[in-house]
């Protein structure tokens with residue numbers, strides 16, 4: 001799979017509830033309010049981590065939930081804010097909302113974005129005290145944390161791209177050095193889309209993309225064309241694979257030139273990339289003499305001799321690749337595909353409420369009104385009054401009147417039903 005993707009539900013933590021308490025101390029008669037505020041709920045944060053290569057760790061985690069803030073306590077003690085939940089993803093991860101809008105592209109190491117905001121803590125009765133109501137008998141509940149469905153996509157930024165003519169052994173190499181199981185066969189164009197593998201070496205890991213074979217004229221659309229070359233624009237290293245045996249009747253040096261020409265025609269970026277040359281099929285008879293000729297023509301560039309099929313010579317190759325991967329800077333380019341689809345992410349300005357009439361019941365919904373509802377603790381008359389006032393100030397009563405509400409009709413918010421009184 002070239003684009004690694006995971007669908008997740010993320011919920012930030014709820015705010016802690018505010019506390020309703022009175023000061024009761026010896027010799028202090030009318031102690032006044034003494035309840036502290038709740039703490040903020042955890043944000044869910046996604047952070048790019050240069051050490052990660054795939055989204056595999058997220059695949060088994062369908063839901064991510066941030067911790068709730070602590071509740072406020074008496075003696076005006078505020079609840080603690082919850083620590084953010086930080087999810088590490090590889091560099092190159094794109095996070096989208098359920099409509100496909102991009103929330104963030106994490107393109108540099110340690111870059112981070114808040115994907116779901118934690119709820120604020122509810123206010124305790126100390127904070128809620130006003131001149132007209134110096135000792136409220138209610139406190140707010142914590143604000144619910146934001147919850148949303150997201151998709152995380154990784155445009156695989158392979159460290160190394162395996163490039164070469166068809167049937168030179170690219171997929172065989174990938175199967176030997178990595179966890180991948182690509183299809184291998186003696187006919188051309190066995191590989192139709194890029195395969196990715198993760199290589200573990202003594203000192204680290206890197207990723208390799210095995211690309212479909214290129215042929216002369218690929219840049220003009222022959223064979224599978226060059227559409228896959230754009231994937232290696234983002235790689236650090238090109239590993240150029242050559243069938244040194246000339247088993248299909250071609251000259252290995254000509255093969256080398258053909259591929260270089262196609263790379264160059266595709267883009268100057270590719271031709272200037274760090275390249276290593278791998279001579280494969282060294283088990284076949286003609287390979288030794290061909291290699292001598294090849295080396296003469298190419299001016300002693302270091303060439304790695306391998307027999308992919310027998311897993312020979314590959315240890316040296318992967319050690320060298322690991323070294324280069326560690327040395328070279330991360331090349332993270334903006335993919336045009338991403339840019340095209342990139343829209344500025346904005347919260348839709350929501351209507352504060354919607355009222356639907358069903359028989360004699362009025363159902364009120366909307367993010368704002370539901371939030372006020374969830375933050376209200378309905379255990380005292382005063383809290384209920386305050387809730388009613390808030391609805392009135394939002395214009396809900398006026399709207400209900402317009403819709404013909406009568407005394408005693410049922411008004412419903414979420415699961416809560418109450419009778420309408422003027």
Ligand SMILES: Nc1nc2c(ncn2[C@@H]2O[C@H](COP(=O)(O)OP(=O)(O)OP(=O)(O)O)[C@@H](O)[C@H]2O)c(=O)[nH]1
Pocket residue numbers: 164165166167168169170171172173183184185186187188189190191192211212213214280281282283284306307308309310
């Ligand atoms: N003798 C010999 N044959 C090899 C070696 N490596 C691969 N082959 C054979 O070469 C053929 C092509 O191998 P693949 O790995 O499928 O080649 P590819 O470059 O991925 O080919 P495409 O996906 O079609 O571009 C297969 O029959 C392999 O068994 C090798 O070191 N020696």
Ligand SMILES: [Mg+2]
Pocket residue numbers: 170171172182183184190191210211212213
């Ligand atoms: Mg292949």
